[in-house]
Amino acid sequence: MTVKAAFVGSGGIASVHMKGMSQNKGFQVAACCDLMAERAKDFAQKWGIPRHYSDMDRMLETEDIDAVLVCTPNYAHMAPTIKALSQGLHVYCEKPMAMNVAEAQAMADAARNSKALLTIGHHQRFSPANMYIHKTQAAGDLGEVYFGRTVYRRRAGVPWWGAFHIKEKSGGGALIDIGVHVIDLALWLMGSPKPVRVVGQTYARMARQTDGQRPNQNPAKAGEFDVDDFASAYVKMDNGATLAIECSWNANQGPKAENRVELYGDRGGATTDPFAIYAARHGEFVNILPQFLPQIDAHAAATEHFRKAIEGEAEILVKPEETVNVQKILDGIYRSSTTGEEVVYS
16 A cells, blocks of 8 residues: 655655655655745655645645645644544644644544544654663663653754744744654653653743854844743653753754753663663673664654554554643743743643
């Protein structure tokens, strides 16, 4: 069976997915749409897609497809996802799942009420190293994982293109853009606990600077920058575990971007970068490093897994209910930062 798919949104992340899908004989991309008609046309021409549209409704009415990939800006994730699910179409929606918990829950409910599948584009789960750590944790080799730490920081990585820096369009800044990757990964590697208490703080200290001292400044857009460029938080889970979170687009740090999850269990620990598992065996400390793990395109692996799930060959790995919990952490951090108080989930 070939899965017939269409893209909703034809920007940069759509091309990232199309790169892998164009080499996957299990997909046939029939159409794309974008509110910017020229962008949809250019995307179709670049990738050899037969038809392009500027209206999603018209595309869905016209095309005989099985699935859609929602690659729109954050504020436009919920509506096309629910619309596609209501028509029995499987949906791969880019991260973050939504702008807030209410939207994310509405999407999860729509999936539950549909015979179609919904998954979210948390591609970091699909790297062989992260899959190995998950397998190790699931087998009990780390024991009880009682603490996790996520770090995703860049020195000069503010995405000034598009609307990443405008809250009305994106829902937030560095936290919802890159922090969401490692938060999702950490929860999954910890066994998917649910957040019950969140306290955090967000900052916008660097991106608004216009003095010319920092590279990657954009004085023309600094005045409209109303999202976070740094966030830190502490989360308590329903199983008693805790998670520390740090993320930034442009921290005063060394030149190498940091992107990792750390796990601490009572029988072992792990880090995703550098990839290693730490334990004690037979009276000695040991570092476990698999001799060979393949280098893959994790985005391509994620869409291939989506295809297999549609065909009944695999169970969806990134489940809507799990990503609602990720969204609760994001919302909790933003609310805690605004109110100065801890956010509690029942």
